[in-house]
Amino acid sequence: MISNNVTRLLDSKKITYTGFDLPVEKLGAVETAEFLNIEPTLVFKTIVVVRPKGKPFLCVVPGDHVVDLKAVAAMANEKKVNIPTQNDAEALTGLQAGGISPLALINRGFTTVISQQALDYQNIYISGGQRGLILRVDPRDVQQLTNARFASISSKKG
Secondary structure: OOOOHHHHHHHHOOOOEEEEEOOOOOOOHHHHHHHHOOOHHHEEEEEEEEOOOOOOEEEEEEOOEEEOHHHHHHHOOOOOOEOOOHHHHHHHHOOOOOOOOHHHOOOOOOEEEEEHHHHHOOOEEEEOOOOOEEEEEOHHHHHHHHOOEEEOOEEEOO
16 A cells, blocks of 8 residues: 555554555546445545635545535635636645545645535545545544534535
8 A cells, every 4th residue: 555644644643544556547436436346425535616715625525426516605605616627626736636635735724624424434435645545534533634524515416
């Protein structure tokens, strides 16, 4: 398994997790779930959401869901929020798409919001901060580390 700043942070905080190596090309959450032979709803993707002023949000939502931009805007007291292009998301976070993770962006000023569906599970799968690494971890540990809040910010695709 790949070792990086995220895994070292989890180790230093004595947080239980399991890392899984993935192919290095960018996989979506559904492809990741297929690769690991698990339900797509267990693979949580991190979507960057920008607002008119201030740092972007990191919205962590189930792989088979989409971010509800109206719900995020209402939560943020903004009229409108948007999802940037992949290039803009990479520029804002300094991470490659497919490897954007709130665990790799701690203390960088991002507000992290985790879809409350995460609380339905003992563990979720979340990016380890680079392509090719996904972590199975308790969503409550992610919430504590990132100072995130749980909210209703996503809806089922389709």
